[in-house]
Amino acid sequence: MSVRTDQAQGPVSDLAERRRRDARRRRLTVNGLRVLVGVVILGSWELTTRLGWVDVFFWSQPSAIAAKLWLWITQGTDLGPLWEQVLVTMEETVGGFVVGSILGVILGVALGRSRLLSDVLGVYIKGANAIPRVVLGALFAVALGLDIRAKIATAAVLVFFVVFFNAFQGVREVDRNLIANARILGASDRQLTTEILIPSALSWIVASLHTSFGLALVGAVVGELFGATQGLGELIYAAKNNFDTAGVFAGMALLAAMALVAEALITALENRLIKWRPPVATETRI
Amino acid sequence: MTPVIELRGVTKRFLTPSGGIYTALRDLDMSVEPGEFCAVVGPTGCGKSTTLALISGLEAASEGEVEVFGKPVSGIAEGIGYVFQADAVFPWKTVLENVAAGPRYKGTSNRDARERARDWISRVGLSGFEDRYPYQLSGGMRKRVALAQSLINGPRILLMDEPFSALDVQTRSLMENELLALWAASSASVVFVTHDLEEAISLSDRVFVITAGPGTVKSTYKVDLPRPRNVAEIRFQPRFAEIYEEIWKDLKDEVLVSYERQKRTGAA
Numbered sequence: 160m161s162v163r164t165d166q167a168q169g170p171v172s173d174l175a176e177r178r179r180r181d182a183r184r185r186r187l188t189v190n191g192l193r194v195l196v197g198v199v200i201l202g203s204w205e206l207t208t209r210l211g212w213v214d215v216f217f218w219s220q221p222s223a224i225a226a227k228l229w230l231w232i233t234q235g236t237d238l239g240p241l242w243e244q245v246l247v248t249m250e251e252t253v254g255g256f257v258v259g260s261i262l263g264v265i266l267g268v269a270l271g272r273s274r275l276l277s278d279v280l281g282v283y284i285k286g287a288n289a290i291p292r293v294v295l296g297a298l299f300a301v302a303l304g305l306d307i308r309a310k311i312a313t314a315a316v317l318v319f320f321v322v323f324f325n326a327f328q329g330v331r332e333v334d335r336n337l338i339a340n341a342r343i344l345g346a347s348d349r350q351l352t353t354e355i356l357i358p359s360a361l362s363w364i365v366a367s368l369h370t371s372f373g374l375a376l377v378g379a380v381v382g383e384l385f386g387a388t389q390g391l392g393e394l395i396y397a398a399k400n401n402f403d404t405a406g407v408f409a410g411m412a413l414l415a416a417m418a419l420v421a422e423a424l425i426t427a428l429e430n431r432l433i434k435w436r437p438p439v440a441t442e443t444r445i
Numbered sequence: 446m447t448p449v450i451e452l453r454g455v456t457k458r459f460l461t462p463s464g465g466i467y468t469a470l471r472d473l474d475m476s477v478e479p480g481e482f483c484a485v486v487g488p489t490g491c492g493k494s495t496t497l498a499l500i501s502g503l504e505a506a507s508e509g510e511v512e513v514f515g516k517p518v519s520g521i522a523e524g525i526g527y528v529f530q531a532d533a534v535f536p537w538k539t540v541l542e543n544v545a546a547g548p549r550y551k552g553t554s555n556r557d558a559r560e561r562a563r564d565w566i567s568r569v570g571l572s573g574f575e576d577r578y579p580y581q582l583s584g585g586m587r588k589r590v591a592l593a594q595s596l597i598n599g600p601r602i603l604l605m606d607e608p609f610s611a612l613d614v615q616t617r618s619l620m621e622n623e624l625l626a627l628w629a630a631s632s633a634s635v636v637f638v639t640h641d642l643e644e645a646i647s648l649s650d651r652v653f654v655i656t657a658g659p660g661t662v663k664s665t666y667k668v669d670l671p672r673p674r675n676v677a678e679i680r681f682q683p684r685f686a687e688i689y690e691e692i693w694k695d696l697k698d699e700v701l702v703s704y705e706r707q708k709r710t711g712a713a
Contacts, residue, residue: 334531334533336529336531336532336533337533337535339503339527339529339533340527340529340533340534340535340594341535341546341550342503342521343501343503343521343525343526343527343595344546344547344550344594344595344598345547345550345551345598346546346550347550350550354535354546355535358535358537359537361537433537434578435536435537435538435539435578435579435580436536436580437580437581
């Protein structure tokens with residue numbers, strides 16, 4: 160809790176100084192521990208495989224993975240230059256993410272607005288949601304071929320449902336007082352949607368984007384597994400077929416790095432879109 | 446003068462979530478003159494807020510007639526302002542955008558709406574806070590935004606549903622005085638719902654006492670205190686105490702009925 164004193168400047172600035180120092184110390188501790196945890200995990204992995212307690216053939220080891228990554232970066236992969244693979248997967252992911260999010264928001268808001276629509280379509284959407292949707296990747300691979308469209312479709316399907324349910328719920332949970340107020344002030348139906356419902360649902364929608372970008376990545380990679388000529392998923396698939404576990408792990412590391420970058424971008428977007436929200440200590444973000 | 450608001454034999458029933466029928470208002474008659482400041486008092490759950498919802502057109506009466514400006518209410522009528530009990534300013538809009546919302550909805554250009562909003566923001570004493578978001582304001586300031594938001598539309602009827610009940614005592618009497626000043630400068634009629642009898646008397650020309658639910662008008666009292674009033678001081682006038690005592694005798698029975706009922710059903 161912050162304590163406000165009306166005394167002379169001295170104690171106040173002392174307090175501020177102390178708080179800054181505490182924050183700095185905490186940051187140092189957190190970062191130090193982070194590095195330590197990484198070293199312990201990777202170190203024990205490396206050690207156990209070197210000592211022969213764990214079979215390197217099946218579980219690889221950090222040094223081999225790093226070497227593999229270095230090889231890919233310097234000499235390219237079997238499928239072509241590494242950046243090309245990253246770019247392909249990125250395109251598929253972002254494409255699926257955008258398509259799925261837009262469709263999810265539109266349908267979510269529409270169904271949230273209309274009782275009839277939600278009563279009629281609700282049961283189908285719930286049913287479709289119950290299907291393990293990654294299998295649709297197989298269907299898209301057949302129907303749309305080996306190119307980017309099949310992967311975008313797979314990713315979009317995964318993204319759609321998450322965003323849809325959040326947009327739907329967001330619209331449903333709009334404060335009734337706000338709606339009444341807007342109507343009294345003279346808002347038309349369209350203004351009600353664009354000025355009240357969507358902004359209000361936005362915090363739900365944006366929260367869902369964190370989850371759904373991860374799912375878009377899953378969709379893109381699974382799509383590649385079902386058949387592709389390029390991309391990180393294909394790279395992992397090829398490595399698996401060669402019993403190259405270091406390659407599988409290296410691909411995973413690249414996917415993780417991509418997800419972290421995207422997560423940071425989405426958080427920045429969130430802060431821009433919802434700047435009207437009090438800066439509270441938000442839910443634990445990992 | 447023809448009344449601006451007229452309710453005749455109004456009954457309002459709601460369907461409860463469990464499928465039962467809840468009667469909020471029963472056979473209620475009420476009329477409000479142009480420019481009149483009316484207060485509606487009654488125990489909790491007597492249907493005070495429902496009355497406002499009917500006048501505004503947010504809800505339709507189950508039986509009886511509701512007329513505003515001499516015409517039966519069907520849907521939301523033009524010329525009505527509504528200040529809600531809970532915060533109803535839009536949290537994603539700044540103070541300026543909030544106040545400008547009404548004119549914009551009614552088709553005023555963005556620039557003109559903002560200009561008028563600036564004027565109203567200064568009238569409610571919030572100059573300098575145009576670019577703040579509601580979460581950055583105190584409860585009293587948010588109420589000022591809500592007031593400006595309603596008044597900018599130039600309503601001929603202002604409905605207020607316990608607007609100041611969440612404010613601390615000092616802020617509250619400040620806001621009450623400001624409301625009286627703003628009302629005096631307009632020609633609007635006000636229907637002010639409250640459970641606080643002191644507030645009702647110090648603000649209004651007439652007080653409606655509503656019975657414990659289902660609500661109906663039990664009695665009306667004229668408040669013949671001089672204007673302009675200072676709500677913080679008017680309470681010390683002997684006439685104030687007389688009126689208070691008179692109305693309280695009436696209101697007390699209803700409050701007791703309502704209290705007994707709540708105890709029995711175990712509701713808070």
